[in-house]
Amino acid sequence: MRLLIVEDNADLSQAIVQAFASRDIRCDVAGNAGDAEALVSTTDYAAVILDLGLPDEDGLELLDRLRRQRITLPVIVVTARGESETRIRGLDIGADDYVVKPFLFAELHARLNAVLRRQSGYVDPQSRIGNLTLDLRTREVSVDGKLIELSLREIELLELLMRRPDHVVPKRVLEDHLFGAGDTLGSNAVEVYVHRLRRKLEATAGVKVQTVRGIGYMMSAA
Structure with missing residues (x-):
C-alpha cells in the first residue's frame, strides 16, 4: 500500500x-x-x-x-x-x-x-488463494498454516496480486504501489520482485503467478 x-x-x-x-x-x-x-x-x-x-x-x-x-x-x-x-x-x-x-x-x-x-468491501483480515494466506493485519504469509519468509516489497506485491485473484494487475499499478514517485526504478524492477515471489511460492503454495506480456501479472490457484 x-x-x-x-x-x-x-x-x-x-x-x-x-x-x-x-x-x-x-x-x-x-x-x-x-x-x-x-x-x-x-x-x-x-x-x-x-x-x-x-x-x-x-x-x-x-x-x-x-x-x-x-x-x-x-x-x-x-x-x-x-x-x-x-x-x-x-x-x-x-x-x-x-x-x-x-x-x-x-x-x-x-x-x-x-x-x-x-x-x-474487504472485511476479512485474511486474504486467501488456495492454501496461501496473507494476514493483512500482521503481514504474515503462510502456506497450509506454516509461515514463510518474504521481504517487505514481496509482501506488498503479494497483497496487490491477491486482492484481484484471476485478474491481471497492470505493471504500472504495481510500479506505483511498490516504488512510488520518489524511488529510483530500474526498467525490470517489477520483474525482479515477481521472479523472487514466484520462486518462493510456487514450490510450496498451490498458486501460480502468470505473466501477461505487455500488460501485467495475474495470480490464481494452481
Missing part, C-alpha cells in the same frame, strides 16, 4: 511517514497543492492524507477540484481547523474522514483502515 501525505510541515510529514513505515505502509510527500495534484495524476495511491493549510492553496480547494475531476481516491483531511463549519464543508466536498490536530497516530491509522474497508 502507498499513501500520499499532503503536508507543508516537514517535521510532521516525516513523523507520519516514519510511523506508517513502521507498519509496512509506504508514503510519498507533497508540500503543496500543486505537487499533490501532479502526483495524484501520475501515481496510483491507496489514499491521501490532506492538510488544509497549504502554502499555495487551501486544501479544500484542491479536494473540490479532485472530486470535480471524478477522482474518487479516498481522502482523509488532517488539520488544525476543528470548527464544525469547516468539517461539514470538507465532508460535503468529498472528504472521506476528518481528523483534527493534534491527533494520535493510532487513531489516524484506524480511520484509514476504516475508510479503505468501506471503499473496497
Whole structure:
C-alpha cells in the first residue's frame, strides 16, 4: 500500500511517514497543492492524507477540484481547523474522514483502515488463494498454516496480486504501489520482485503467478 501525505510541515510529514513505515505502509510527500495534484495524476495511491493549510492553496480547494475531476481516491483531511463549519464543508466536498490536530497516530491509522474497508468491501483480515494466506493485519504469509519468509516489497506485491485473484494487475499499478514517485526504478524492477515471489511460492503454495506480456501479472490457484 502507498499513501500520499499532503503536508507543508516537514517535521510532521516525516513523523507520519516514519510511523506508517513502521507498519509496512509506504508514503510519498507533497508540500503543496500543486505537487499533490501532479502526483495524484501520475501515481496510483491507496489514499491521501490532506492538510488544509497549504502554502499555495487551501486544501479544500484542491479536494473540490479532485472530486470535480471524478477522482474518487479516498481522502482523509488532517488539520488544525476543528470548527464544525469547516468539517461539514470538507465532508460535503468529498472528504472521506476528518481528523483534527493534534491527533494520535493510532487513531489516524484506524480511520484509514476504516475508510479503505468501506471503499473496497474487504472485511476479512485474511486474504486467501488456495492454501496461501496473507494476514493483512500482521503481514504474515503462510502456506497450509506454516509461515514463510518474504521481504517487505514481496509482501506488498503479494497483497496487490491477491486482492484481484484471476485478474491481471497492470505493471504500472504495481510500479506505483511498490516504488512510488520518489524511488529510483530500474526498467525490470517489477520483474525482479515477481521472479523472487514466484520462486518462493510456487514450490510450496498451490498458486501460480502468470505473466501477461505487455500488460501485467495475474495470480490464481494452481
